[in-house]
Amino acid sequence: MKQLSILFRWDGTVGRGFYALVGVIGFAFKHNLDRLVATVIFHRRWGIFNYWIPPVQVLHFSSLPRADAIFLGSLLAMALPFIWVGVALTVRRLRAIGLPIWLVVLFFVPALNLLFFLLLSTLPSRAPKGAAPPPARDRLERIFDRYIPHHIVGSAALAVLITAILGVATVGFATSQMPVYGVGLYVGLPFCLGLISSLIDGYHHPRSLLRCLAVSALSAVLVGVGLFALAIEGAFCLIMAVPIGMILAVVGGAVGYLIQPVSGAARQTPATMLIAILFAPGVIQAERALKPEAPLYQVTTSVVIHAPAETVWRELVTFNDIDEPPDWLFRLGIACPTRATIAGRGPGAVRHCVFSTGAFVEPIEVWDEPRRLAFSVTSNPPSMTEWTPYENIQPPHLEGFLVSERGQFLLTSLGPHQTLLEGSTWYRHHMQPAEYWRLWSDFIIHRIHERVLRHIQLRAERSNAAGELKNGGAIP
Template identity: 50%
Template structure:
């Protein structure tokens, strides 16, 4: 180990040096963050905070505090990011793996796979382009896989898909954890293993590796449906995230395919098996608080606020939806009922899957109706070949906490009607799933607002 390893882009280091530097830098970074949080920012800090999607926001408290101290955290993190990328490039060069894999060092969850991969693959002296593809070594575990292109592809797709279904069943149904490990780590691992298995006995072209990676994650999706782990709607929602990650995993697996190397391949395959259970388990232990999100939608009504108010508090049965989203199974509102008037009254917004129970908190007629939410129905009715399924995410993983209707008087006897929902969803990456949940809630808002508009304008 040399100090120059931390800035020398042109060097090459072994796996032991890489692992030691990784442990040392991680320990230094943890202690530096602990010092900054506790003695400079006067905030809490915990090792498991690194697993939170929006670290360091929860630890710093308010967004204002984050804006105030964010630059200090960035300055403190940059040297470690630099050193991590430099060390990874040197390790990849030593292992004769593509240097572009260092990009994965900045990808959440995937970087742990990369770290394990780089820590396990031994030094390789001869570049793959100059080394003839060897046959599997006697006694090698890879010799059990077929040598033919079709047989190898079938084995790669089948085995990796089966492993994916099993890990997903444990993560979703047993651990009930819909985090980075499940939605980022699992697809990456699926593509990685498929490409590794396909390249076990013969060197495969990149197009072949990517094909088996895509097929493996697709067959795994069908397995989720077959074994009643998930329904078709959620599988379809996950495809835009899972498929690219599987292809990235396929690229990584293609670079490390066993037929190209005589040493190190079993260690590479072990990386996926070691990283995923560790990630899923640690995520389950981490107390990751979901962010409070808000969706606002508005519409202008050709009626005065007093008339609009009557149809906001309670409204009649809505017509059948025409939007494909609701016809596909997403829950949608049917009617609204209320018991009592004023603060403390209980409003029920009845959806196709059950009622939202909404105790009134602010009754400012005809301007503002604000309510909490004490009960949430399931967000959808899953498409499944079975009578019904009950994946854990249908209960509490997408939960509304409060809502309001704001009526603003406009010139000409018109009203701007604005609906807002505050909610949390416990699925990561938050940014990806928020795109879906925000759009769904916005469509629900528009369905209600347009119905209220029609009722109010009709008198």
């Protein structure tokens, strides 16, 4: 027991070999324990990527179903001793290297915590006073010494150029054959590009924090320019990726800045760069092989219509071309709803909601006139048309990555001449981190709902007004 107590201590330092050994064994033990409990006791699937998908349900723990709350609570309780050991050893390892202790927060960042672990297992501890001089530089170090410029402009230019080439090549690797748009691409890659650029720029001489941040940000920008220029991605998709990509690139640059003054860090730059270069493709390949399950999300939008439910029902089942001009979002290329048609009546009828990029095929499952119309979705058109100066580009994420599975219209009477109409869509998007991309997809689907609901509202209220005038009644 006394020997095990070393794992729980916060004082002192720990070597990189011991840190790496405990980390690998601890993760293997914890993962198999979690998988055993999840499958045997709770009858749920559990894989490695469950650690990288943030459990946002915990933020709403009190509203979770009882079974989910017990499951997550059990896993959290089992994780506490592992978290204690991991944080304690990481603090001691940071102290041994000479890095700021607050970097321990990276221990809790999905995906980046793996890269953080690899870096702490690679960087040397500070040499004690009076230690023997380091051995002669090896061949790879001499190559770095020779080809990385000492000049302040030359080192930055080389850093940006190398990371831009690596970034474009990695995106090409991720989107070829079996495309993967996951944490390796949107989390690992920008962080690694920022880290690599600051390490190259500061290889001979430590650079300022502002310079490291600027070089890492410029690297990310140049990757985006390259993807656009080579017709790999369109402008709107790159704009959506800018917030997460730029932030993580700058964070990577900041970590590189903190590593620069560490004793012996320059000699470890080749090894550190190799880890960073291989990290994103490695994660991408793991995602490609393991295929983590995409979460199911729901988006609901509502409008109050001054017309009875029977009138509203007639207008939502099928409607002619939407007259309202597309707003800025749809002009940028997002699929825009234009009309709806239906073949048949009742359950089994097939509704087609036509968009600018094609039609959603929606077999009717519930026909509860005039209260609820529910349908599945068996075919999805491309989610957008890319904005690009080229004639046509087709990134893989345009089809099969944002998938609507079902939808419904719910009508609630608020009086003789007033109806609450709610439109809901249940969808999955196969892009990670899911909660980041959900911000964009929820926003886009809300705008699609609003365009359709406004059109239904306008037609229903016009029809109701015409009926009131025809019958000689007052318009409510």
